[in-house]
Amino acid sequence: MSFQFMESPAQTLFWIRVVMVMTAAMFPAIFLLAATIPFTRLGVSRRVVMFVGVETLVVQVLSLTSLVFSAVGIKDRVITPVPGLAMPVYALHTLAYLGLTVFLLVRKIRRLTGVARKQITFVVLGIVATFVLATFTSFILVVVFKISDLVIIGPTYSLIMVGAMAYAIARHRFLDISVLVVRSVVFSLLVVVLGSIYVLISVLASELVFSQNTFANRVVVSAISALIIVFLFQPLRRVLEKLTDTVFYKGGYDSQKLLAELGHIMASSLLLDDLVGLSMKRLLEKLKVTYGEVVVFTKSGTPWVWSPKRGEGLRLSVTQKLIKGGRMMIFEELEESPDKETLRAENIALVMPLIVKDELIGGVVLGPKASGDVYSIQDINLFSILEPELAVAVKNALAYYEISQFNVTLQEEIAKATAELRTANGKLKELDKLKDEFISIASHELRSPAAVIKNYLWSVLNGKGKIDKEDREDVQKAYVANSRLVDLVNDLLDVSRIESGKLEMVPEEFDMVELVGTVGEEYSPRAKDKKIKLEVVKKVAKAGATADKNKMHQLLANLTDNAIKFTPEGGRVTMTVNVRDRGVGVSVADTGIGIAGEDLARLFTKFGRVDTTASPLGRVPGTGLGLYVSKKIAELSGGKLEVTSQVGKGSIFELWLPGKM
Amino acid sequence: MATTSVPPKILLVDDDVDLVGIWKRYLVEGGFAVETAHDGEEGLVKALEGGFSLVVLDAMMPKMDGLAVLEALSKQPPKQKNGPAVLITNLSRDVVSAQAMKAGAVGCITKVDVDPGAFVEQIKKFVQMRGAG
Numbered sequence: 001m002s003f004q005f006m007e008s009p010a011q012t013l014f015w016i017r018v019v020m021v022m023t024a025a026m027f028p029a030i031f032l033l034a035a036t037i038p039f040t041r042l043g044v045s046r047r048v049v050m051f052v053g054v055e056t057l058v059v060q061v062l063s064l065t066s067l068v069f070s071a072v073g074i075k076d077r078v079i080t081p082v083p084g085l086a087m088p089v090y091a092l093h094t095l096a097y098l099g100l101t102v103f104l105l106v107r108k109i110r111r112l113t114g115v116a117r118k119q120i121t122f123v124v125l126g127i128v129a130t131f132v133l134a135t136f137t138s139f140i141l142v143v144v145f146k147i148s149d150l151v152i153i154g155p156t157y158s159l160i161m162v163g164a165m166a167y168a169i170a171r172h173r174f175l176d177i178s179v180l181v182v183r184s185v186v187f188s189l190l191v192v193v194l195g196s197i198y199v200l201i202s203v204l205a206s207e208l209v210f211s212q213n214t215f216a217n218r219v220v221v222s223a224i225s226a227l228i229i230v231f232l233f234q235p236l237r238r239v240l241e242k243l244t245d246t247v248f249y250k251g252g253y254d255s256q257k258l259l260a261e262l263g264h265i266m267a268s269s270l271l272l273d274d275l276v277g278l279s280m281k282r283l284l285e286k287l288k289v290t291y292g293e294v295v296v297f298t299k300s301g302t303p304w305v306w307s308p309k310r311g312e313g314l315r316l317s318v319t320q321k322l323i324k325g326g327r328m329m330i331f332e333e334l335e336e337s338p339d340k341e342t343l344r345a346e347n348i349a350l351v352m353p354l355i356v357k358d359e360l361i362g363g364v365v366l367g368p369k370a371s372g373d374v375y376s377i378q379d380i381n382l383f384s385i386l387e388p389e390l391a392v393a394v395k396n397a398l399a400y401y402e403i404s405q406f407n408v409t410l411q412e413e414i415a416k417a418t419a420e421l422r423t424a425n426g427k428l429k430e431l432d433k434l435k436d437e438f439i440s441i442a443s444h445e446l447r448s449p450a451a452v453i454k455n456y457l458w459s460v461l462n463g464k465g466k467i468d469k470e471d472r473e474d475v476q477k478a479y480v481a482n483s484r485l486v487d488l489v490n491d492l493l494d495v496s497r498i499e500s501g502k503l504e505m506v507p508e509e510f511d512m513v514e515l516v517g518t519v520g521e522e523y524s525p526r527a528k529d530k531k532i533k534l535e536v537v538k539k540v541a542k543a544g545a546t547a548d549k550n551k552m553h554q555l556l557a558n559l560t561d562n563a564i565k566f567t568p569e570g571g572r573v574t575m576t577v578n579v580r581d582r583g584v585g586v587s588v589a590d591t592g593i594g595i596a597g598e599d600l601a602r603l604f605t606k607f608g609r610v611d612t613t614a615s616p617l618g619r620v621p622g623t624g625l626g627l628y629v630s631k632k633i634a635e636l637s638g639g640k641l642e643v644t645s646q647v648g649k650g651s652i653f654e655l656w657l658p659g660k661m
Numbered sequence: 662m663a664t665t666s667v668p669p670k671i672l673l674v675d676d677d678v679d680l681v682g683i684w685k686r687y688l689v690e691g692g693f694a695v696e697t698a699h700d701g702e703e704g705l706v707k708a709l710e711g712g713f714s715l716v717v718l719d720a721m722m723p724k725m726d727g728l729a730v731l732e733a734l735s736k737q738p739p740k741q742k743n744g745p746a747v748l749i750t751n752l753s754r755d756v757v758s759a760q761a762m763k764a765g766a767v768g769c770i771t772k773v774d775v776d777p778g779a780f781v782e783q784i785k786k787f788v789q790m791r792g793a794g
Binding site: 440443444447448450451452454455456458459462486489493497504506548550 | 677679680683684686687721751752753754755756759772773774776777778
């Protein structure tokens with residue numbers, strides 16, 4: 001508060017009063033500031049603000065009157081204002097706000113932690129220092145000791161306050177108005193530069209081009225200058241911004257742009273390596289961070305780590321522990337603690353855990369910035385926006401990685417299973433082959449003695465030697481039994497080959513009419529023996545078919561044999577051959593005992609014999625395989641074998657084969 | 662054509678002694694001269710002598726089976742010409758039949774399917790097929 005030396009006491013008094021008006025507002029303002037810092041939102045309610053405003057206004061009005069300073073005496077260039085009646089009011093007003101401010105600031109210092117506390121501390125110290133000194137020199141010295149000489153240096157104290165605030169701004173991010181400061185500098189420079197250019201142009205123009213200082217000339221010069229300024233404004237501003245950026249704002253970057261870039265990187269890859277690697281590289285580059293690492297927790301237990309140099313990095317146990325703390329840690333803001341010790345020891349400046357839906361999936365660990373500066377509010381804001389995006393991207397990449405790992409495992413399992421199946425299949429094939437060989441050898445072995453028996457018994461039966469009736473019958477029975485044995489072996493062999501799909505059919509063109517005739521002839525002795533009338537009906541003279549002739553013979557023989565077997569004496573068996581449905585049809589009908597409904601279903605199955613013990617025939621011999629083989633033969637030849645029957649009346653077996661191909 | 666008094670010679674090669682015995686009996690009754698062998702090697706030696714109207718070979722024999730004998734015969738002609746060859750077997754007919762035909766036999770008989778009478782009939786048919794020689 002320096003007093004201008006004015007000519008009259010009245011003027012001096014006036015100016016003193018003006019100063020008092022202004023200072024009346026100062027302490028309330030500082031109080032409001034104290035309530036707010038270090039944050040940016042007003043720390044008191046609107047009502048309080050209004051009260052303060054009104055009260056201040058009242059005091060200001062009082063200051064203008066003679067109630068505060070009533071007069072002023074000037075003697076030997078020393079100004080001594082005379083306090084009025086309301087001076088105590090003023091003093092109270094001032095002290096009250098000062099007291100409140102101090103109280104608020106002290107409370108804040110005690111309440112806040114970390115960097116906020118540091119900011120407040122510096123600011124408070126600055127203010128306190130300033131005011132203590134100001135009070136001392138401008139008030140105590142003047143009033144108590146009557147020394148006014150030092151009042152002159154009063155204003156310099158504010159430098160202390162400003163200096164402290166500046167320090168808080170620069171070192172501790174106070175109010176984070178560094179951007180504002182820089183922009184203000186830019187703007188000021190801009191104004192200065194443009195103004196100079198305008199002046200320069202005007203002067204040059206008027207001196208060099210328009211020598212005559214007419215109105216018209218002046219207008220023209222002004223217009224041209226103005227136009228030039230207008231066009232120069234934007235480019236000039238950009239240049240200055242760039243300049244100031246490089247000078248003041250060394251670590252500058254565009255948050256929006258960087259976030260967009262990182263977002264793009266994160267969206268462009270599902271591979272954990274690429275995603276984390278590329279985005280970290282960009283981040284470290286742009287923010288000029290010395291060092292950074294990313295840890296991602298995996299299901300397998302071993303965390304996945306990215307570091308700028310593969311294989312080198314901080315100790316995993318350390319980084320894991322810090323990340324598992326679950327909260328963002330900034331070195332400067334931490335209280336002294338074991339964690340802070342760890343950060344100091346490992347030279348870590350920032351720990352940012354990555355959390356998705358309350359699940360901690362990993363974290364980012366950063367070293368200090370290259371410039372040695374702390375992480376600015378811009379940086380911290382960037383991180384807080386980046387963290388959820390990065391966390392989700394990492395989680396997705398991790399899921400993708402785990403799925404592809406699973407896929408690899410799955411593939412391996414499939415390959416293993418396939419190999420096992422192949423081996424099993426190979427073994428089965430081996431087994432099948434062995435079975436075939438066995439059956440082949442077995443049937444061959446069985447047939448040898450059967451052939452001997454057949455020949456010798458036949459020899460006895462047809463020999464010249466005389467045998468009595470009983471012996472003949474005995475031998476006959478043996479011969480028949482042996483035939484059955486041979487049939488059984490044949491059937492077993494057929495069945496085995498059908499089952500393994502090895503039944504060889506050698507198709508040839510033949511006349512079915514002829515074949516039916518042959519079979520009829522073969523079985524007529526047997527039919528005659530049983531007094532059964534065997535008839536062959538040829539509906540056509542010739543019926544060509546393409547199939548394995550031997551197998552067809554076997555089939556027809558089977559049907560005829562059955563017909564005779566299951567028909568009692570005096571019955572009839574009719575074999576009919578015809579051409580129908582673009583093929584050849586043969587039916588073998590008998591007047592036998594017939595087949596009941598439930599037996600029909602089992603008729604063509606293996607060993608599906610009809611129990612005839614109750615019938616007039618008694619037990620009928622047979623292997624039970626004949627019809628199974630016959631049906632298979634029919635089907636493998638592209639035809640079908642069907643039966644219709646009525647118990648007591650008889651059965652009709654119908655074979656159909658496709659015609660000549 | 663005048664009938665010769667020399668009966669046609671049949672070479673019967675089979676390791677089943679009993680079967681060979683009874684067949685020989687019936688073949689002789691049927692008017693044939695029969696020589697026998699009990700394995701492929703012996704059979705080949707006799708076949709190479711030649712002069713048989715029909716060579717009957719068992720498909721499965723020790724030392725050398727019927728098909729091998731046929732192959733050997735086709736490579737090495739006998740001293741005297743032989744008639745056709747027939748294969749006899751107890752294996753599945755269709756399996757052996759195809760192989761037999763390929764090797765140059767004219768027929769295949771399943772042993773267990775024929776009784777002595779039928780066997781002799783079949784032999785007679787085969788001999789007549791190519792003419793006695």
